Amino acid sequence: MIADIARWLDTAVAEGRLRSIDRAFARFLAALEPGVDARVLATAALVSRELGEGHICVDVGRLGEMEASLGEPERWIGTSSLVADPAGDPAAPLVLDGGWIYLRRFWRDEARVADAVVSRFGNLPVPAELDVELDRLFPRDGDGPDWQKIACAIAIRGAFAVVTGGPGTGKTTTVVRVLGLLQALAHREGLPRLRIRLAAPTGKAAARLNASIAGQIERLDVEAAVKQAIPAEVTTLHRLLGSRPDSRAFRHDRDNPLHVDVLVIDEASMIDLEMMAATLDALPAGARLILLGDKDQLSSVEAGAVLGDLCARAEQGYYDVDTQAWLATVCHVDVGPWTMPTEARALDQHVAMLRRSRRFGDDSGIGALAAAINAGDLAGVRSVFERGDTDLAALPPSPESVAVLAIEGRGEAPGYAHYLDRIEAARPAADASFAHFEAWGAEALRSYARFQLLCATRHGDNGVLRQNERIAQGLLERGLIETVDGWYEGRPVMVTRNDYALGLMNGDVGVTLWAPDGQGGMALRVVFAVMDERGGERIRFVVPSRLAAVETVYAMTVHKSQGSEFEHTALALPAEPSPVLTRELVYTGVTRARRWFTLLAAPDILGYAVQRKTQRASGLLRRLL
Numbered sequence: 001m002i003a004d005i006a007r008w009l010d011t012a013v014a015e016g017r018l019r020s021i022d023r024a025f026a027r028f029l030a031a032l033e034p035g036v037d038a039r040v041l042a043t044a045a046l047v048s049r050e051l052g053e054g055h056i057c058v059d060v061g062r063l064g065e066m067e068a069s070l071g072e073p074e075r076w077i078g079t080s081s082l083v084a085d086p087a088g089d090p091a092a093p094l095v096l097d098g099g100w101i102y103l104r105r106f107w108r109d110e111a112r113v114a115d116a117v118v119s120r121f122g123n124l125p126v127p128a129e130l131d132v133e134l135d136r137l138f139p140r141d142g143d144g145p146d147w148q149k150i151a152c153a154i155a156i157r158g159a160f161a162v163v164t165g166g167p168g169t170g171k172t173t174t175v176v177r178v179l180g181l182l183q184a185l186a187h188r189e190g191l192p193r194l195r196i197r198l199a200a201p202t203g204k205a206a207a208r209l210n211a212s213i214a215g216q217i218e219r220l221d222v223e224a225a226v227k228q229a230i231p232a233e234v235t236t237l238h239r240l241l242g243s244r245p246d247s248r249a250f251r252h253d254r255d256n257p258l259h260v261d262v263l264v265i266d267e268a269s270m271i272d273l274e275m276m277a278a279t280l281d282a283l284p285a286g287a288r289l290i291l292l293g294d295k296d297q298l299s300s301v302e303a304g305a306v307l308g309d310l311c312a313r314a315e316q317g318y319y320d321v322d323t324q325a326w327l328a329t330v331c332h333v334d335v336g337p338w339t340m341p342t343e344a345r346a347l348d349q350h351v352a353m354l355r356r357s358r359r360f361g362d363d364s365g366i367g368a369l370a371a372a373i374n375a376g377d378l379a380g381v382r383s384v385f386e387r388g389d390t391d392l393a394a395l396p397p398s399p400e401s402v403a404v405l406a407i408e409g410r411g412e413a414p415g416y417a418h419y420l421d422r423i424e425a426a427r428p429a430a431d432a433s434f435a436h437f438e439a440w441g442a443e444a445l446r447s448y449a450r451f452q453l454l455c456a457t458r459h460g461d462n463g464v465l466r467q468n469e470r471i472a473q474g475l476l477e478r479g480l481i482e483t484v485d486g487w488y489e490g491r492p493v494m495v496t497r498n499d500y501a502l503g504l505m506n507g508d509v510g511v512t513l514w515a516p517d518g519q520g521g522m523a524l525r526v527v528f529a530v531m532d533e534r535g536g537e538r539i540r541f542v543v544p545s546r547l548a549a550v551e552t553v554y555a556m557t558v559h560k561s562q563g564s565e566f567e568h569t570a571l572a573l574p575a576e577p578s579p580v581l582t583r584e585l586v587y588t589g590v591t592r593a594r595r596w597f598t599l600l601a602a603p604d605i606l607g608y609a610v611q612r613k614t615q616r617a618s619g620l621l622r623r624l625l
């Protein structure tokens with residue numbers, strides 16, 4: 001029993017077992033129902049704490065493990081009016097659903113997502129001669145099933161499709177072909193053009209897709225009119241839905257749905273449950289939804305693991321006999337090894353996993369490392385580093401050596417000295433046109449993005465804050481920057497809060513440069529590539545004092561790096577084990593690298609992280625199966 005809930009809450013906060021916000025929530029509920037069973041309040045605080053860790057719900061059977069005094073919750077949890085079952089009082093703040101306890105808002109979000117997905121299960125009519133179209137779009141290429149072709153077929157047949165795959169497995173290529181095919185079919189049947197929208201959870205991810213999609217459309221083997229009907233502009237989800245400052249609500253919702261027939265969302269692993277619920281709410285009933293992402297990456301910063309849940313069974317396929325027979329007809333492939341007719345579920349028929357990386361061939365160290373990490377294969381991880389591939393290196397993790405690598409790079413793989421050299425070498429004359437300064441700013445941003453140091457944490461000796469200090473100091477000592485205080489030329493900064501007035505989004509990175517001040521002189525300005533209304537990129541110089549929420553970004557957390565890629569990526573792990581060190585974190589860090597990856601970690605810490613696979617509690621998969 002908990003004799004004094006106020007004391008219990010205070011002690012738990014003091015001991016770091018609860019956050020203040022969890023305690024505040026329990027106190028709020030206590031005020032709603034005076035005399036409520038203290039165990040219900042403790043449960044509410046624990047559910048709130050678990051949400052902070054990304055879990056949508058808590059297994060009632062585990063409450064006793066979390067807090068011994070909660071005993072056998074099954075016996076008392078349903079007796080409070082604060083807890084209702086799904087059919088019960090809709091005002092009850094906690095919901096008990098099949099042995100899982102939720103805060104109502106998250107239970108509702110989960111139900112909304114599940115309903116929207118289930119409503120899109122089933123097969124749409126497919127055109128005659130789809131096999132001919134697919135053969136044309138996906139010429140035979142290597143042995144084994146062509147998973148891109150399979151993914152394309154699945155996306156054509158259903159109003160809901162998930163295409164998952166590691167870096168460079170062809171998600172973008174596949175979706176462009178899906179869109180080309182859908183538009184060509186509409187064109188052929190004399191139907192209006194489909195209204196297609198492309199979106200990503202962050203500005204960075206949107207800009208990256210934006211950069212690759214135009215080229216993909218250009219290479220598509222379809223009529224010019226069809227090409228023109230595929231948009232190349234990618235927007236952020238916030239912008240798509242119409243975010244309102246200071247409000248969680250969006251302009252587009254169930255009552256004011258998006259004007260869209262097909263919505264494609266890239267980097268879907270970054271979308272939390274609440275955002276997914278809002279997106280699906282705003283999607284008209286007849287619209288198609290195609291989600292792209294890498295299921296093995298870190299889950300969203302906020303609670304939920306929507307893509308992970310949707311793709312939990314992607315590896316094995318679980319195609320049913322109908323899907324198997326249909327894929328044999330339209331794709332001429334045998335997915336026999338991926339069929340399990342007795343286990344197959346409706347969701348499985350809408351998911352395809354791309355398995356061949358075009359970016360990282362068989363001889364790529366980065367590709368092999370990412371695969372070994374994903375498999376939790378420590379011996380494999382070790383042997384990849386021992387192969388001596390030039391794209392990979394593991395260096396001693398002392399904080400000082402991290403700073404040296406970050407500045408000097410290794411071999412051909414650049415460090416930060418490179419972009420500072422480029423800024424100097426490409427500097428326009430003081431009287432050059434503003435267009436020259438814009439081009440220079442764009443080059444500074446491109447050069448900066450060739451390298452990035454990633455850290456697991458913000459704090460600690462190998463965390464972002466200390467590494468930022470060390471790298472700045474190292475650059476100062478080498479004469480590459482003039483000071484380490486305040487604003488100085490070369491300082492790279494990351495925006496930490498959306499600023500709609502400036503068009504800057506959380507996660508955007510800018511570089512500080514001496515640039516024309518508009519009054520005939522020069523002043524420090526921060527150059528950003530901002531997205532315009534049409535999804536294109538525009539160079540913008542911002543006065544530093546207008547940037548209310550920025551921080552230096554020689555080092556950034558792996559979490560913040562999601563949706564970005566760098567030619568050379570270095571990952572520094574802390575010396576001590578920590579709860580943030582997980583397989584997904586290391587995999588996400590490694591797969592940010594396009595050409596070179598450098599690991600700065602002790603072997604035992606890497607092993608510790610690779611063995612820890614995260615599992616976020618959520619009921620989404622249960623609802624969908």
Ligand SMILES: Nc1ncnc2c1ncn2[C@@H]1O[C@H](COP(=O)(O)OP(=O)(O)OP(=O)(O)O)[C@@H](O)[C@H]1O
Pocket residue numbers: 141148165166167168169170171172173174212358359
């Ligand atoms: N079927 C294919 N035939 C030839 N080249 C391909 C094919 N599919 C993809 N590629 C090439 O492989 C590279 C990666 O493809 P793509 O960008 O579509 O992958 P992705 O999974 O979207 O990558 P990312 O990890 O960047 O999101 C591109 O250069 C693309 O042109």
